[in-house]
Structure formats: C-alpha cells, structure tokens
Amino acid sequence: MAEQRTSFLDLQADDVAALATAQDAPIAVPADYLGTVVANLQGLWRHAAVVKAALALASDAPAPTGPFEP
Amino acid sequence: MNRLGVLDIAAAIASRRFSAETVISETFRRIVRDDHAINAFTAVLADQALSDARRLDADIAAGRPIGPLAGVPFAVKNLYDIAGLTTLAGSIIRKDEPPALADAPLITRLKAAGAILVGALNMDEFAYGFVTENHHYGPTRNPHDLTRVSGGSSGGSAAAVAARIVPLSLGSDTNGSIRVPAALCGVFGLKPTFGRLDRTGVFPFVDSLDHVGPFARSVEDITVAYDVLTGGDHPVAPTLDALSEQPLRVGALGGWFVQGAFPGVLGSLSRVAQALDATPGVIAPGAEAARSAAFCLSAYEGARLHDADLRARAGDYDPAVRDRLLAGAFLTDDVAGMAQRYRRIFQAEVRALFADYDLLLAPTVPCLAPVIGQPTMMLNGQAVSVRQTLGVYTQPISFIGLPVLAAPVNRPGALPAGVQLIAPPWREDLALAAGLRLQRAGVVAANPPESAP
Numbered sequence: 377m378a379e380q381r382t383s384f385l386d387l388q389a390d391d392v393a394a395l396a397t398a399q400d401a402p403i404a405v406p407a408d409y410l411g412t413v414v415a416n417l418q419g420l421w422r423h424a425a426v427v428k429a430a431l432a433l434a435s436d437a438p439a440p441t442g443p444f445e446p
Numbered sequence: 447m448n449r450l451g452v453l454d455i456a457a458a459i460a461s462r463r464f465s466a467e468t469v470i471s472e473t474f475r476r477i478v479r480d481d482h483a484i485n486a487f488t489a490v491l492a493d494q495a496l497s498d499a500r501r502l503d504a505d506i507a508a509g510r511p512i513g514p515l516a517g518v519p520f521a522v523k524n525l526y527d528i529a530g531l532t533t534l535a536g537s538i539i540r541k542d543e544p545p546a547l548a549d550a551p552l553i554t555r556l557k558a559a560g561a562i563l564v565g566a567l568n569m570d571e572f573a574y575g576f577v578t579e580n581h582h583y584g585p586t587r588n589p590h591d592l593t594r595v596s597g598g599s600s601g602g603s604a605a606a607v608a609a610r611i612v613p614l615s616l617g618s619d620t621n622g623s624i625r626v627p628a629a630l631c632g633v634f635g636l637k638p639t640f641g642r643l644d645r646t647g648v649f650p651f652v653d654s655l656d657h658v659g660p661f662a663r664s665v666e667d668i669t670v671a672y673d674v675l676t677g678g679d680h681p682v683a684p685t686l687d688a689l690s691e692q693p694l695r696v697g698a699l700g701g702w703f704v705q706g707a708f709p710g711v712l713g714s715l716s717r718v719a720q721a722l723d724a725t726p727g728v729i730a731p732g733a734e735a736a737r738s739a740a741f742c743l744s745a746y747e748g749a750r751l752h753d754a755d756l757r758a759r760a761g762d763y764d765p766a767v768r769d770r771l772l773a774g775a776f777l778t779d780d781v782a783g784m785a786q787r788y789r790r791i792f793q794a795e796v797r798a799l800f801a802d803y804d805l806l807l808a809p810t811v812p813c814l815a816p817v818i819g820q821p822t823m824m825l826n827g828q829a830v831s832v833r834q835t836l837g838v839y840t841q842p843i844s845f846i847g848l849p850v851l852a853a854p855v856n857r858p859g860a861l862p863a864g865v866q867l868i869a870p871p872w873r874e875d876l877a878l879a880a881g882l883r884l885q886r887a888g889v890v891a892a893n894p895p896e897s898a899p
Contacts, residue, residue: 424781446639
C-alpha cells in the first residue's frame with residue numbers, strides 16, 4: 377500500500393472528503409461507493425481526533441516498545 | 447432433550463441414558479425444523495457427526511475412556527477452519543479457496559474431549575459488524591423475536607445456542623463480537639484474556655485485538671468448555687464453587703459505560719449491581735478515546751489484511767464491510783501507532799481500578815435487540831448507526847484485552863439484556879465465579895424462548 381504524503385492526523389475536517397479522490401490516494405475508490413466511503417472516512421477522522429486529543433493530555437506517555445501484554 | 451446443557455448431555459451419555467447417536471440425530475432434527483427461520487447455520491456436517499457419534503457409542507459400549515464433553519454437539523462460527531470445508535469467514539470472496547486441511551486447534555480440543563462438531567455458523571462478513579445481517583448469506587434472526595437481529599459478529603453462534611439447537615458454540619470477539627450477540631440472544635459468552643486461547647486456524651480480522659471464546663446457556667457449561675479450550679492448564683471448574691462464595695469487591699462502571707443506556711438495560715444492570723453489592727459510579731477515565739482508538743486500529747489493520755482483494759474485487763464485499771475497509775486504507779501508520787500508544791494509557795487507568803475492585807461491572811449493549819434493517823438508534827439524544835453503536839460498551843474493554851463473562855440478566859418472557867463481568871487479566875475464574883453466584887441467586891439466566899420458531 378503506497379504511503380501518503382500527508383499524515384491522516386494532520387488533516388483538517390474539511391480536507392477528509394477530498395482525500396478519497398486525491399491523485400495520490402492510497403487506493404482508488406469506485407464512484408459507486410465514494411459517498412459511503414467518505415462518510416466512513418469522516419467517522420474515522422473524528423475517532424482519530426478523539427484519540428489525538430486524549431494523547432495530548434498524556435504527552436509524557438512513552439511509545440510502546442513491544443507487543444501488547446494484557 | 448434439547449433443554450439439556452453441556453454437562454447434562456455429557457452425563458446422560460456417559461451413563462447410557464441416551465446414546466450419542468440419539469443426541470446428534472435430535473440436533474439435526476432441530477436444525478431442519480428451526481434453522482430455516484433463524485438462519486444460524488451455513489453448513490451442517492451430518493454424515494461426519496453421526497459417524498463420530500456411533501464411534502463414541504462403540505467406545506462407551508466397550509468400556510473405553512471418554513472425555514468430559516462426550517457426545518456434546520457443538521458448532522463454530524464459519525471463520526474457524528473445519529477440515530474439508532472452505533473457511534468462508536462470512537464472505538463470498540473466500541468461497542473458491544481450497545478446503546481447510548485440518549480443524550482449528552480449538553475444535554480439535556473440543557473433539558478430543560468427546561464433543562461432536564455438527565456445523566458452521568453465520569456471521570458478519572470478515573467479523574466486521576455487530577448485527578449478523580450478512581449481505582450474502584442473509585441475517586441470522588434472534589430466536590426471541592425473529593424480526594430482530596441476533597447481534598454480531600458471532601450472531602449464528604449465539605442464536606444456535608439461544609434456540610437450543612446446540613448447547614455449545616464457538617465465536618470470536620475483536621470489538622464485542624462474542625459479548626454483543628450473547629447479550630441480544632440471552633446466552634452466556636466468554637471473551638477470555640487477549641492471548642489466552644489459540645487463534646490458529648481462525649480467520650483473522652484485527653491481529654492486535656482478535657479474541658476467541660465459547661457460548662453456552664449456563665455458567666457451569668461455559669466453564670467446562672473453557673477448561674477444555676485452555677488445554678487443561680489451571681482448570682477453573684474444580685474451584686468455581688468455592689470461589690463463588692468468596693467476598694468480591696465489585697465496581698459498577700459509570701460515566702461512559704451507562705451513557706445512553708435504555709431503561710430496560712439500566713434496570714437489569716441495577717439488579718446485578720445490587721446482587722453483587724457493587725460500588726456505583728466507578729469511572730474508567732478515557733473510555734471514549736479507547737473506543738475511538740479501537741475503531742481506528744480495526745479499520746487500519748482490517749484494510750491492510752484485505753488490501754489485495756479491495757483493489758481487485760471490492761464489489762464482492764458486503765457493502766457495509768467494504769466501505770469501512772476502504773476507509774481504513776486511508777489511515778496512515780501513525781494513526782495505528784497513536785492507537786497502540788493510547789492502549790497502554792487506558793490499560794494503566796483500568797489497572798488502577800483493580801487495586802480497589804476484584805471485578806468491574808458494565809452493561810453489554812445500550813439497547814435491546816434492534817429490528818433487522820434498522821439503520822439508526824437514539825443514543826444520548828442523537829440518531830447514531832446501529833451497526834457501529836452496539837459495541838459502545840464492549841470496545842474499550844477488548845481494546846485492553848481484559849477477560850469478560852457476558853451474562854444474560856434473568857428476564858423471562860422479555861427481550862434479553864446482558865451485563866459484562868470484567869476481571870483483571872488472566873482472571874477468567876473471577877468473572878465465572880461472579881456469574882455462578884448471580885446464576886444461583888436467580889439474577890442471571892439464559893431463558894431460551896419456549897416456542898420453536
């Protein structure tokens with residue numbers, strides 16, 4: 377899967393819809409379901425924003441170094 | 447006979463009250479009679495199962511040793527490898543794959559204990575859903591009300607047990623896929639600690655989050671099955687009685703875990719909390735972000751797993767699954783990294799709660815079973831997607847891999863509602879012991895519908 381130039385986390389809400397049809401999109405979305413994919417993408421952007429905001433409150437938390445252990 | 451549970455059947459066969467062949471024949475009679483309405487099964491293994499039953503009967507007649515699940519019929523979600531069958535994982539994309547060469551190890555363990563595999567069960571495509579309204583194979587209908595969903599993604603596994611077609615089934619749970627259908631169909635479902643049970647031979651969805659586990663209609667039944675599935679290390683059943691009598695400090699999660707819950711669900715939760723003398727309003731900070739992180743990780747990993755097929759044949763997916771997987775393809779690696787980082791933070795927050803509580807309590811789903819095809823439901827005054835919301839209380843818990851017994855509150859004649867009994871990591875025994883205590887007090891119980899569909 378090709379890497380994107382811009383991190384998904386750096387996008388603004390208004391940019392998300394354009395992402396699905398961008399020249400450098402990581403995957404081509406057929407026009408028939410572009411609308412529903414964009415709706416899902418916007419949902420994921422909102423979820424990512426929630427996590428980003430929560431992490432900002434715990435900025436000293438270290439990045440994980442190994443597999444998750446319950 | 448169909449009212450009998452796992453332990454009842456095993457005891458009846460061991461004592462020669464029934465033959466295994468009689469039990470398996472009755473199981474297939476139930477499938478033929480009832481499954482046209484429920485649509486839980488996608489494959490039945492009549493010849494093999496009857497052959498296994500006859501072999502078991504011969505072993506018993508010859509006085510050879512038999513296992514603790516001897517003659518117990520069971521079925522598995524169709525993402526488990528079954529030797530000789532193609533592992534569909536709810537899709538048509540995989541229907542031309544070669545048949546599995548061997549059973550998944552968990553099936554092998556159940557068979558080694560004498561259980562008899564009778565079929566494969568319907569699910570949301572590739573386990574990405576909470577409703578089992580499968581685009582290709584049809585919806586699995588809730589045995590309590592055939593107009594309603596069974597929950598998902600292990601909807602066939604829950605419905606087959608709730609309809610008393612089989613007393614035992616296996617499913618998988620990435621974000622709630624054992625617990626949600628257990629709640630909506632009114633049966634017990636156990637999601638063990640992340641990594642506890644072998645996932646080999648189970649078609650993956652999200653490697654970071656996938657769990658596997660059993661469904662049954664009583665705590666004793668699910669415990670004996672769990673002990674067999676773990677391979678016999680540290681069995682829970684021998685000490686379950688004693689443990690259920692021990693004092694338990696229980697915290698009922700508030701905040702995120704009750705927001706938007708329907709009155710019937712809150713009332714059921716309150717009965718369980720009262721029976722366990724739970725401390726109310728315990729807050730797990732960050733549950734909303736944990737759920738969001740689970741959403742992101744699921745879409746990210748799911749999209750990468752399906753990358754080749756999404757590019758080559760996206761139109762062959764269930765549309766509800768396809769659209770979410772395609773959206774996940776746009777998530778960059780740092781989104782997954784962020785989710786994994788937040789996972790450790792939330793884990794530490796919840797771990798701190800276990801310093802004060804042996805067990806945490808939460809509702810399983812915010813509502814009773816929605817109607818099939820219902821697109822939205824009201825949550826906190828907002829219309830939200832049914833498909834994405836049924837896991838609102840389950841996702842934060844599986845995100846950090848905690849063991850959970852999903853237990854049906856005793857509501858005879860009413861649509862089922864369930865609770866999550868959430869234990870510290872590797873302490874499935876505590877969740878099962880609390881379940882047994884509640885079951886003996888009449889607070890939780892599977893109440894299969896009296897009438898056949």
